[in-house]
Amino acid sequence: MTNDSFEQCRQYLRDAPLNFRDRHPDKYAAALGLLKKEAVRSQKQDDAKMYWCFEQILIVQNAFIKAFFQLKDKQYYDAWCTLEKVEIGLHSLLRHHVDADEEYHLFYIEKHTSQFQSLYPYRVFMSPALLVHEKLCSICQQPISIRNPCGHRVGEIYDGEMCGRMISKADILEISMVENPVQKYSVPFLKDPKTNETIDQYNYALVRYLVERLESPFHEWRVEWTKIRHPHSRFLDVGRNQPCPCESGKKYKDCCLRESGVMRPHCLFSFSVAPPEHLNFVEYPT
Numbered sequence: 001m002t003n004d005s006f007e008q009c010r011q012y013l014r015d016a017p018l019n020f021r022d023r024h025p026d027k028y029a030a031a032l033g034l035l036k037k038e039a040v041r042s043q044k045q046d047d048a049k050m051y052w053c054f055e056q057i058l059i060v061q062n063a064f065i066k067a068f069f070q071l072k073d074k075q076y077y078d079a080w081c082t083l084e085k086v087e088i089g090l091h092s093l094l095r096h097h098v099d100a101d102e103e104y105h106l107f108y109i110e111k112h113t114s115q116f117q118s119l120y121p122y123r124v125f126m127s128p129a130l131l132v133h134e135k136l137c138s139i140c141q142q143p144i145s146i147r148n149p150c151g152h153r154v155g156e157i158y159d160g161e162m163c164g165r166m167i168s169k170a171d172i173l174e175i176s177m178v179e180n181p182v183q184k185y186s187v188p189f190l191k192d193p194k195t196n197e198t199i200d201q202y203n204y205a206l207v208r209y210l211v212e213r214l215e216s217p218f219h220e221w222r223v224e225w226t227k228i229r230h231p232h233s234r235f236l237d238v239g240r241n242q243p244c245p246c247e248s249g250k251k252y253k254d255c256c257l258r259e260s261g262v263m264r265p266h267c268l269f270s271f272s273v274a275p276p277e278h279l280n281f282v283e284y285p286t
Contacts, residue, residue, distance in 0.1 A: 005031045006054075013057050013104045015216035020065045024068070025058055032058065036160040048160035053097040057104050060089040064109045068217035077187065077206045080120060084184045086113045093161055095155060115223055117184075119210060119267075121202045126188055131168065133169035138162075172231035206267060213275035220272035229261030 009028045012019065036051035037101050058237045063086045070079035078207040090110050099106040144165060152163045177188075214221065235245050237250075244255035246263045256262040 006035060009054060009058075013054070013061060016061050016065070016105055017216065018070075021216055023062065023065060024025075025062050029055065029058055040159045045157075045159070049096065049157040052157055052160045052162070053088050053093060056089055056093040057097070057106065060086055060093060060109060060252040061104070063089065064113065065217050066115075068211075068214075071116070071207065071211045074204075074208070076120075076202070077189075077200065078208060080117075080122070080187070081185050083113050083116055087117075087184075092155070097156060108218065108220070112217075112221070115221070116207070119207045119223065121204065121206075122184075122187050124177050124179060124188065126234050127176045127178045127181050127183070127185065128186075128188040129176065131171045131173050132167055132233065133171070134167075136166045136168050138164040138166055141161070143168075210269060213269070213271065215273065222270045224268045224270075226268060227263055228266040229256075229259060230258070230264045235262055 009031055012028050019215070032051050032055045036048050036055070039045075039047035039051060067079045067082040067086065070076075070082060078165050086109065089105065094106065094110075097106075102108065129261050136142065137144050137150045137152050139158050139161065140150050142150045144150055152158060154163050154165060156163050190201045191197070192199055209222070210223075238245055238252055240253040240257065241251050244252045244257070244262070246256050248255050
């Protein structure tokens with residue numbers, strides 16, 4: 001492999017906003033893999049680490065683009081899991097590579113991944129507590145303990161691979177319901193008692209509203225939460241003596257029913273590229 005091959009890979013990554021509809025990442029992943037393999041063979045650890053970084057940039061970009069199209073296809077939970085992969089990939093990458101000039105769009109991806117996640121209705125997650133009996137180093141495959149370290153540091157790059165810990169033996173002690181999980185994949189879903197099929201009970205209207213107005217994963221957008229009074233006609237199923245929909249804890253008749261509407265959160269979007277004209281003035285469905 002040559003310097004020209006590496007420069008082609010870099011240009012491909014720079015051009016993500018242009019080539020996102022027609023990505024062929026396997027070619028560039030293979031090229032970076034060969035460059036890294038040669039660097040390891042030549043014992044050039046800094047070069048091997050650099051090529052690892054560019055492999056991760058490719059992985060992160062591809063995952064972000066994949067999540068965008070999953071959202072377009074209304075595969076909301078799949079997109080959620082893909083966005084989590086983006087977040088994890090960036091966490092590993094940005095400690096080794098600083099995209100100071102935003103050459104590879106990493107901070108854009110980081111910002112918009114977080115914004116997409118903030119629009120999801122998921123609020124509670126399952127979190128397992130494990131009793132770990134054995135964990136291995138991903139680099140040397142040796143069992144690790146406090147009294148028996150292997151010398152490899154978690155998160156560092158060795159021969160073009162990042163060091164981690166692999167749990168090989170463990171018992172599940174409990175599963176807790178938490179609001180801020182370490183792993184975001186564990187979203188609880190309902191089950192149909194008759195068919196045992198999974199039921200997705202969540203309302204994705206806010207995510208859908210946004211994605212319908214985006215033509216590219218690289219069209220910038222912002223979200224701002226405010227509060228406004230929503231018309232009482234939206235809350236006809238709420239009785240006068242029931243809790244007020246504004247969630248103040250007071251009865252409806254003693255709270256917002258006296259006002260012009262119910263004070264509820266309101267979401268404002270702004271777009272760098274105007275949405276299609278027929279969608280410009282469609283209100284978000286609450």
